Amino acid sequence: MHVPFLARNARILLPLLSLVAILLAVFWLQPRAMSYVGLNLLLNLALPIAFATIAQMFVITVNDLDLALGAYVGFVACVGATWLTEQPLLGIAALAGGILTYAAVGALIHLRSVPSIVVTLGMSFVWLGLAILVLPTPGGKAPDWLRALMTWKTPFVPFTIYALLGLAMVVHFGLMRSAHGTVLRGVGGNPRAVERAGWSLLKAKMIMFTFAGLFGMLSGLSLVGLTTSGDANIALRYTLLSIAGVILGGGEFTGGRISPVGAVIGAMTLTLAGSFLSFLRLNPDWQIGAQGAILILVLALRVVLNRAEVRGR
Amino acid sequence: MTALREMLGKPWLGAYIGAIAIWLATIAFTDGLGGGGVLTAALSFATFSVLVATGQMFVITLGPGNVDLSIPATMTLAGAVSMKIMDGSNAMILPGLAIALGCGAGVGVFNYGLIRLLRIPPIIATLSSSFLFLSAAISYSRGLRIKPPPVLADFTTWILSGIPVLALVGMVITLVMSVILHRTLFGRTVIAIGQNARAARLAGLPVDQVRFATYVMCGIFAGLTGYLVSGFSGGAALNMGAEYLLASIAVVVIGGTSVAGGFANLPGLWGAAMLLFLLVTMLNTYGFGAGIRLMLTGVIIIAVITIASGRKTSG
Numbered sequence: 001m002h003v004p005f006l007a008r009n010a011r012i013l014l015p016l017l018s019l020v021a022i023l024l025a026v027f028w029l030q031p032r033a034m035s036y037v038g039l040n041l042l043l044n045l046a047l048p049i050a051f052a053t054i055a056q057m058f059v060i061t062v063n064d065l066d067l068a069l070g071a072y073v074g075f076v077a078c079v080g081a082t083w084l085t086e087q088p089l090l091g092i093a094a095l096a097g098g099i100l101t102y103a104a105v106g107a108l109i110h111l112r113s114v115p116s117i118v119v120t121l122g123m124s125f126v127w128l129g130l131a132i133l134v135l136p137t138p139g140g141k142a143p144d145w146l147r148a149l150m151t152w153k154t155p156f157v158p159f160t161i162y163a164l165l166g167l168a169m170v171v172h173f174g175l176m177r178s179a180h181g182t183v184l185r186g187v188g189g190n191p192r193a194v195e196r197a198g199w200s201l202l203k204a205k206m207i208m209f210t211f212a213g214l215f216g217m218l219s220g221l222s223l224v225g226l227t228t229s230g231d232a233n234i235a236l237r238y239t240l241l242s243i244a245g246v247i248l249g250g251g252e253f254t255g256g257r258i259s260p261v262g263a264v265i266g267a268m269t270l271t272l273a274g275s276f277l278s279f280l281r282l283n284p285d286w287q288i289g290a291q292g293a294i295l296i297l298v299l300a301l302r303v304v305l306n307r308a309e310v311r312g313r
Numbered sequence: 314m315t316a317l318r319e320m321l322g323k324p325w326l327g328a329y330i331g332a333i334a335i336w337l338a339t340i341a342f343t344d345g346l347g348g349g350g351v352l353t354a355a356l357s358f359a360t361f362s363v364l365v366a367t368g369q370m371f372v373i374t375l376g377p378g379n380v381d382l383s384i385p386a387t388m389t390l391a392g393a394v395s396m397k398i399m400d401g402s403n404a405m406i407l408p409g410l411a412i413a414l415g416c417g418a419g420v421g422v423f424n425y426g427l428i429r430l431l432r433i434p435p436i437i438a439t440l441s442s443s444f445l446f447l448s449a450a451i452s453y454s455r456g457l458r459i460k461p462p463p464v465l466a467d468f469t470t471w472i473l474s475g476i477p478v479l480a481l482v483g484m485v486i487t488l489v490m491s492v493i494l495h496r497t498l499f500g501r502t503v504i505a506i507g508q509n510a511r512a513a514r515l516a517g518l519p520v521d522q523v524r525f526a527t528y529v530m531c532g533i534f535a536g537l538t539g540y541l542v543s544g545f546s547g548g549a550a551l552n553m554g555a556e557y558l559l560a561s562i563a564v565v566v567i568g569g570t571s572v573a574g575g576f577a578n579l580p581g582l583w584g585a586a587m588l589l590f591l592l593v594t595m596l597n598t599y600g601f602g603a604g605i606r607l608m609l610t611g612v613i614i615i616a617v618i619t620i621a622s623g624r625k626t627s628g
Binding site: 037065108112113114117118119121122123124126127128129130132133142224240243244247252253254260274283285287288289290291292293295299300303306 | 376378380415427431432433434435437438440442443444445447448449451559562563566568573574594603604605606607608609610611612614615617618619
């Protein structure tokens with residue numbers, strides 16, 4: 001069956017176009033951003049946001065939502081800025097415990113069929129509380145190796161861009177192109193069919209939540225590598241940013257319809273939108289509002305493109 | 314025996330039992346001191362949670378994916394605009410109320426416009442619009458805190474022999490909403506849409522109109538609560554809605570409403586709202602640090618929900 005290229009790729013085309021548009025707008029407002037240093041400054045916060053967005057995407061794939069992600073990233077950042085530097089073994093154990101907790105949350109959601117929104121809402125209190133216990137006041141110090149990695153001067157383009165590309169590729173091939181990835185996405189699309197075909201839904205949910213915990217951890221570590229100190233509230237806005245990133249990237253809340261490449265692009269777009277608004281010298285009162293307006297604009301465009309996709313079939 | 318089993322099967326019972334247990338645990342620690350005062354305070358604060366949660370509950374009942382994240386921004390906007398227009402004058406109390414409700418209704422219309430016309434998923438639509446409304450509130454109020462009219466402040470903090478009058482008003486509203494939910498075409502259509510939107514549409518129910526009305530109603534409840542909270546706490550603050558985002562969703566779910574939609578429960582809202590407030594009070598009374606307090610709050614919320622939903626699936 002032949003499907004026109006444009007229609008086939010509509011899901012990824014719009015996120016890409018939004019990214020290019022906002023990048024051009026930033027360069028137009030601030031031509032000096034078109035350099036190695038400029039790109040680095042613009043995009044370095046995109047990496048932790050992209051990790052968080054991918055983490056959220058794993059949860060959304062199985063039709064759940066993680067409202068604890070921001071608090072969890074903050075917890076990882078606090079562990080990274082304290083235990084990981086002073087007592088690396090304890091730090092590693094705490095991070096591993098975090099990932100195991102994510103797997104357990106996945107199991108709980110499946111076994112007791114409790115809504116993920118509520119369980120993760122409760123978990124957001126738990127992570128925030130743990131983060132405050134680990135690091136009561138903002139401060140601490142990131143391990144040297146982490147800071148060295150995050151400020152690594154790679155050839156041609158900044159490290160962030162290589163890392164973003166690598167992240168998109170790894171998750172794309174793991175989830176979109178592999179046999180196991182297809183089954184895991186199927187859990188979001190038609191769980192009963194997957195179960196009847198002999199796969200364990202419990203295992204699938206636990207695997208997806210484990211990955212969410214893993215990428216959430218990477219988000220927290222990369223964030224603390226950039227900021228060099230931790231704070232329990234450092235990443236609370238990541239919860240909503242990550243959801244918005246997945247949706248901007250062409251993902252949908254149900255049915256396992258997601259796009260890892262799109263999610264990374266969505267995270268980049270959201271990061272750049274922040275810089276764009278500050279370059280605009282907008283009245284600070286309207287900064288948040290403009291972010292909402294950009295989100296609405298992109299999603300409105302998606303309606304138009306989705307119609308093209310439907311017509312193309 | 315069957316009556317007892319039926320009562321135990323009520324999904325909202327868990328919330329009430331939890332609330333009573335937590336209250337007993339609190340007054341056991343203080344040797345019975347201040348037990349009544351805690352209940353009075355809990356009723357006052359629970360009223361605000363119940364009001365926003367009532368709107369949220371109707372929205373959630375519409376089915377998966379339906380949730381209103383713009384409640385905090387709506388509360389802030391309605392509170393800021395109405396306080397500024399009333400400017401502390403008793404004569405303006407009713408016009409101020411109308412303006413607050415109008416703000417809420419406007420937010421609801423805008424939200425549903427995004428959802429219906431632009432096909433944006435409700436979570437993202439209400440999230441994006443909340444950014445716009447929060448900006449509008451910041452820009453409009455310029456960070457000034459205007460005192461509410463004295464009569465409004467007195468009314469919202471009026472306590473009659475240990476029971477806040479506001480809580481009584483809230484209970485009357487709950488009763489009215491309960492009739493609307495179970496006895497009117499509108500309420501039953503909301504439930505029908507939540508159970509199967511396609512079947513509801515094929516049965517000829519006015520699905521779009523009812524969804525529209527539900528989002529507008531949720532906005533109106535948020536506007537009303539913003540107005541009352543401003544009166545209660547001596548003026549509108551820009552962050553005054555923040556805690557009600559999580560509270561509105563948690564109260565709905567702990568109260569026994571199905572997050573998958575199609576099943577709503579009003580009496581449970583009061584139990585859940587009391588439970589959440591008493592929980593925080595208890596942890597404060599025990600003198601825990603902020604970290605442990607937050608952690609225990611989360612663990613207890615998850616435990617309550619797990620127990621409550623476990624009974625439903627096994628029964």
